[in-house]
Amino acid sequence: MKKYIGVDIGGMSIKIGLVNEEGNLLAKTVVKTESDAESVIKTLGESLVRFLKENGLTEKDIEGVGIGCPGAITGATGVVEYSNNLGWKNVRLVDGLKKYLDAQYKISNDANVAALGEVIFGAAKGYSDVVMFTLGTGVGGGIIIDKKLYEGNESKGAELGHAVLVLGGEECTCGRKGCIEAYCSASALIRDTKRAMLADTESKMWEYANNDINNVNGRTAFAMARENDESAMKVVENYVMYLSESIMNYCNIFRPEAFVLGGGICGEGKFLIDKVVAYCEKRHYGYQGTPAVKIITATLGNDAGIIGAAALLV
Ligand SMILES: [Zn+2]
Incomplete structure (x- = not known):
């Protein structure tokens, strides 16, 4: 072997x-x-x-x-x-x-390597055309076409996190404004969680963070959304909207068989994925009469x- x-x-x-x-x-x-x-x-x-x-x-x-x-x-x-x-x-x-x-x-x-690994050995084994987001501190991207990595000229393409989602939106680490990364990364989620807490001093998220906003992490809003805290649910709902709209953009460009989500935020598992799938299904993944894209979480882990x-x- x-x-x-x-x-x-x-x-x-x-x-x-x-x-x-x-x-x-x-x-x-x-x-x-x-x-x-x-x-x-x-x-x-x-x-x-x-x-x-x-x-x-x-x-x-x-x-x-x-x-x-x-x-x-x-x-x-x-x-x-x-x-x-x-x-x-x-x-x-x-x-x-x-x-x-x-x-x-x-x-x-x-990020490319993560995507290829999932196609050859992991969650997307058996699929030929796959797009992946790695949802970590930033948003990494990987594109697999016909089971091969698509990297672009000098391997500098596939920066999927730096396409603009909101014109004139939040500042991104790349110097542009409104990139997918500025809405779908863990850093963006933490920023939005803190804003929601400052706007709602009664939110259960305060208790979860030991009443110290510096303790907020990527899990804070998800944990309290599970407890039906309204402000937390709103943060999660917005996050799902930004993530799903980003996924649908790439579904319309590549029409992959599967879209893989990896990175720390995917630790939320079914709670996140079910919401993303429901959001995309309601909107026909972009337009009518096209095959749905399987949205799955990465399985290769650590x-x-x-x-x-x-x-x-x-
Ligand atoms: Zn950017």
Whole structure:
């Protein structure tokens, strides 16, 4: 059975995993993300060599190393041009790693990798055309056409979170106003939750946050909406509206078979998904006479980054 190495580079830690062709994680190790790119390359390169050895393998036993990394990356050259999370500019990551382990490398943006992983091994297995949102601090996007990643010129496309949803709307991290990210990310949800609490001092959300607005997180509104708190329900209703309208925009562009939602906010599970599906169904997913799109949650969980990175080599 074929084996792959998947690497998930995050701001705090780097996860390395051995994955088989069924998408099972056979072994895993985690190393700290060093503060500068050169140290990251050294630590990761040495860890890859050690990890293979510990598992009784050499580079000949694996198909290659897949890497998921936050930021703007050119897949063809293996260069990370810019990563805000890591504080990197023009890092020749793949060239650097080859000095330690001579293997085939494939690299892509973490949101792309998450989407590919769900199609090859996860929730969207069996579908060919899939769009995914990763609902975290920001909104990441991934587009799979015919079971292959669509990344655009120099792999810089698929920034689905930075399409404008509300003209002249909320400020976005990208410099534009009214992007999907400025309404559907956890940061946006927290902002809207705080506003709702300030407008309603009787809301149960105050009690949930121990009467300190700094304790508000992405779960606050959902938790109290489940308790039928009106202000919380309104926050959730608005969130569902923005998210569903964004999904329908991409359904009309790509008409995928499935739309996958991943990231922290999807921990709300059925409570969120049922509302999104109901909203979209009422509006025929955009227009009449077109096939409905299956809206599903990601299933790869905590190791999605590793398994998705390995999927780059499949
Ligand atoms: Zn934006």
